[in-house]
Amino acid sequence: MAYTNRRTILQAAAALPALAAAGRGALAAEPAASEAPKKVASVAPPHVTQILAHYIVNAKYDDLPANVRKEGVRTLLNWVGVAIGGSHHQTVDIAASALAPFSGPAKASLFGRNERFDIMNAAFINGVSSHIFDYDDTHLKTIIHPAGPVASALLAIAEMKPVSGKDFLNALVLGIETECRIGNAVYPNHYDVGWHITGTAGVFGSAAAAGKLLGLNEQQMIWALGLAASQPVGLRESFGSMNKSFNPGRAASNGIFAAILASKNYTSSDGMIEAKRGWANAISTKQDYAEITEGLGKRYESALNTYKPFACGIVLHPLIDAAIQLRNENKLTPDMIKQVNVKVHPLVLELTGKKTPKEGLEGKFSVYHAVAIAFIEGAGGEKQFSDRAVQDAKTVELRQKVVPVVDPSIKPEQVEMSVQLADGRVLKKRIEHAVGSLEKPMSDVDLERKFADLAEGILPREQAAKVMELCWKVEGLASAGDIARAGARSTA
Numbered sequence: 001m002a003y004t005n006r007r008t009i010l011q012a013a014a015a016l017p018a019l020a021a022a023g024r025g026a027l028a029a030e031p032a033a034s035e036a037p038k039k040v041a042s043v044a045p046p047h048v049t050q051i052l053a054h055y056i057v058n059a060k061y062d063d064l065p066a067n068v069r070k071e072g073v074r075t076l077l078n079w080v081g082v083a084i085g086g087s088h089h090q091t092v093d094i095a096a097s098a099l100a101p102f103s104g105p106a107k108a109s110l111f112g113r114n115e116r117f118d119i120m121n122a123a124f125i126n127g128v129s130s131h132i133f134d135y136d137d138t139h140l141k142t143i144i145h146p147a148g149p150v151a152s153a154l155l156a157i158a159e160m161k162p163v164s165g166k167d168f169l170n171a172l173v174l175g176i177e178t179e180c181r182i183g184n185a186v187y188p189n190h191y192d193v194g195w196h197i198t199g200t201a202g203v204f205g206s207a208a209a210a211g212k213l214l215g216l217n218e219q220q221m222i223w224a225l226g227l228a229a230s231q232p233v234g235l236r237e238s239f240g241s242m243n244k245s246f247n248p249g250r251a252a253s254n255g256i257f258a259a260i261l262a263s264k265n266y267t268s269s270d271g272m273i274e275a276k277r278g279w280a281n282a283i284s285t286k287q288d289y290a291e292i293t294e295g296l297g298k299r300y301e302s303a304l305n306t307y308k309p310f311a312c313g314i315v316l317h318p319l320i321d322a323a324i325q326l327r328n329e330n331k332l333t334p335d336m337i338k339q340v341n342v343k344v345h346p347l348v349l350e351l352t353g354k355k356t357p358k359e360g361l362e363g364k365f366s367v368y369h370a371v372a373i374a375f376i377e378g379a380g381g382e383k384q385f386s387d388r389a390v391q392d393a394k395t396v397e398l399r400q401k402v403v404p405v406v407d408p409s410i411k412p413e414q415v416e417m418s419v420q421l422a423d424g425r426v427l428k429k430r431i432e433h434a435v436g437s438l439e440k441p442m443s444d445v446d447l448e449r450k451f452a453d454l455a456e457g458i459l460p461r462e463q464a465a466k467v468m469e470l471c472w473k474v475e476g477l478a479s480a481g482d483i484a485r486a487g488a489r490s491t492a
Contacts, residue, residue, distance in 0.1 A: 048274035048289050053221035055296040056178065056208050061170040068300045069475065072173045077447055077471040078137050078307045079147035080111065080487060083130040084467070085382060085454025087112025087489075091242040092129045095249075099125070108156040109488035112458045116488075119156035120253040123206075127152035127249030131198075132242075133382045134364045135311040135454075139176075139304060140438070142183035142197055143314060146305060148248030149202030150175035150209045153256050157213050158481040165477030167213065173302045175209025178225075180301035182273065184291035186284035191236070195283060199234025199247030206255020207262075214263050226268025227258035229279035240354065240362045307447060309436045310380030312364040315348045317434040318415035319367060323374035326419055326429050334376055334398050336421050342371065343407040343416040355399075363390040368399035381453065413437065459489060 045051075064072075086092060087110065096113065099121050108122030111129060116122070127148050130136050136145045154171055157163065163171075183201040191197050207228035211221050231254040234247030262268075272278045273292070280287040310320045319342060326332060344367070354366040363369040363385045372395050373384045389395060410416065413434065419427040433439040442450070448468060455464035463486070470483045477483075 045274075045289055045293065047271070048292055049222055049225050049271050050218075051293045051296075052178065052181075052208075052273070053218055053225055056174050056212060057216065057218045057221050059170065059174055059297060061166040063297060064170065064173060065300070065303075068173060068303050069169060071303050071305055072169050072176075073472060073474060074307070074444070074447060075137055075147050075176070075302070075305050076151060076169070076172060076474060076483075077451060077468065079130055079151045080467060080471055080483065081447070081451035081454045082133060082135045083111040083126050083152075084451075084458055084464070084487060085112075085135065086129040086132040086245075087458060089129070089132045091132050091245060092125060094242070095125050095128055108159045109484045111484070111487040112455075112489055114489045119160050120256050122159075123152045123156040123252040123256055124249040126155065127252040128245040131245040131248045132361075133311045133385070134244075134313060135308050135382060137305050137307050138314050139180045139183070139301060140306055140314065141301070141304065142180060142187040142201070143191065144180055144183045144201055145198045145248060146176040146179060146202070146205065146302070147172075148198065149179065149206040149251035149255060152249065152252035153206040153210045154213065155481070155484040156252075157210055157256065158479070159484050161213070163213055163480045165474040165480050168477075168480035169474055171209040171212040173300070174212055175205035176302040176305070177205075177296075177300060178208040179203075179205030180304075181292045182280075184301070185288045186280055186286055189286040190284035193284075194236050195232070196234030196236050196238065196244070196247045199251045200232040200283065202248055202251035203228045203231050203233065203254045203258070206252045207258040208255075210256045210259035211262060214259050216259065216263055220262045220265065222270050223266065223268045224259045224262035226270070226272035227261055227266070228255055229272040230268070231258065232279070232283060239351070240357075240365045242361070244361075304438065306436055306438060307442045307450075309442060309446070309450070310370075311382040311385050312370055312380065313351055315345070315351055315412060316364075316367060316370040317380075317436060318413060318431040319344070319348075319371050319417065320374040320380040321434040322415055322417040322429040322431045323371050324378050324380070326417065326427050327375050327378050330427055332375060332419075332421075332427075334394050336423070337375065337398065337401060338420045338422050340371055340375070340402045341418045341420070342367070342402070342404045343410050344404050345410045345412040345414070346406050346408065347412050349404060349406055357390050360386045360388075360390050366399070367404050368402045369395065371402045372399035459487075 103121050104118035106116035108119045110125055130148050137147050139146050179201045182204050183197050207224045211224040233250045238244045310317050352365045352367045354362050357363040357366045357369050373389055374380055377384055415431045417429045436442055451468055467487045
């Protein structure tokens with residue numbers, strides 16, 4: 001699939017019939033909160049699960065196009081950075097403390113920490129760490145954060161058994177391809193009723209990737225996908241709490257669980273994705289199975305991955321981008337601002353309508369906080385979504401001057417911002433595509449700066465640089481587990 005512009009990524013629900021008619025190139029839509037999910041008729045072709053399993057088992061590293069390999073490496077680098085950055089958040093401290101007494105053999109590392117756990121608990125904790133800042137990668141067509149469930153599982157396995165860098169990268173791409181294709185098949189209806197698609201689709205990516213490294217045969221891979229289908233995890237009600245990051249972490253460990261059982265011939269149905277009472281029919285009113293089976297090995301969803309310059313939900317990125325530009329262009333200070341009016345897509349208030357966030361995690365789902373902090377600090381990194389930032393008196397005061405207005409003509413990737421100043425002037429900014437989008441992607445240098453900033457204060461600068469180098473050179477590594485070992489904090 002060619003790179004698409006963000007305008008087509010999250011269409012309003014009314015566009016669904018037209019998109020369905022347009023064929024495989026059409027992108028999924030996000031219905032407004034007031035609209036019920038629409039049934040999308042789709043006759044399940046035979047053997048969807050088997051077709052996918054056959055592809056996963058037989059796909060080789062040498063089959064990957066150069067651009068897909070490159071995006072896989074960028075995905076890895078970004079994921080390791082956010083996993084290190086989130087490693088000492090209170091959420092991760094709690095998870096590590098709670099699970100330590102129950103961990104099995106200590107075979108896998110935690111990024112940014114000195115504890116070691118069994119592979120399933122390590123995958124879970126690293127998955128939590130990588131998502132707690134909401135700073136991870138995003139497949140914009142589905143709002144799936146692909147690397148969390150997949151990379152967390154793979155790096156744990158890579159410490160348990162020898163895995164070459166090429167095999168690791170191939171499994172990473174295949175896992176992302178699996179979860180995003182399955183996500184495409186049910187989005188947006190599945191998401192709209194309340195499922196957190198990163199967890200529910202991510203478990204398939206984890207199972208596929210783990211199964212690839214464990215050398216499952218085709219029948220075992222079918223069973224692994226079936227066992228993954230029985231473990232959907234994550235509800236959108238959890239957004240703004242520690243529970244949100246639980247979802248990709250649990251998807252990672254559940255996928256390993258499924259692959260290990262399947263490796264010992266623990267059986268499942270052969271049609272768990274597409275059967276009448278299978279996963280897709282049970283959890284969604286839309287099933288577009290061609291998204292799963294068509295173009296395997298030819299079009300790559302993993303090539304459409306994007307990386308966040310701001311540590312919050314994608315729908316807030318245009319607003320933060322606009323605020324930072326206006327601030328910098330006009331040297332604005334909070335006392336100069338009388339009111340900030342923003343025209344937004346309905347999805348913005350549906351997802352980020354928290355007016356009075358009390359802690360950093362809630363701030364990530366507050367359009368009021370995101371705009372205010374962007375004007376005050378000129379940034380939108382993890383520091384701007386901390387408890388400190390959310391509770392700052394100047395931020396609290398300025399967010400009361402933010403007035404979002406829903407305008408259905410505004411696309412999810414757009415925003416119109418108008419700032420009334422105390423001196424009577426009115427400043428305006430329209431964003432078509434925010435920085436970090438496919439149209440304005442983060443460069444390799446941008447990703448390195450983000451990585452270094454996240455690792456600061458957690459790993460020594462030399463160690464962080466070494467981990468970064470290993471990520472860039474993953475394809476040449478004899479052991480991909482070196483990345484996980486290098487990313488752990490020394491006990492000294």
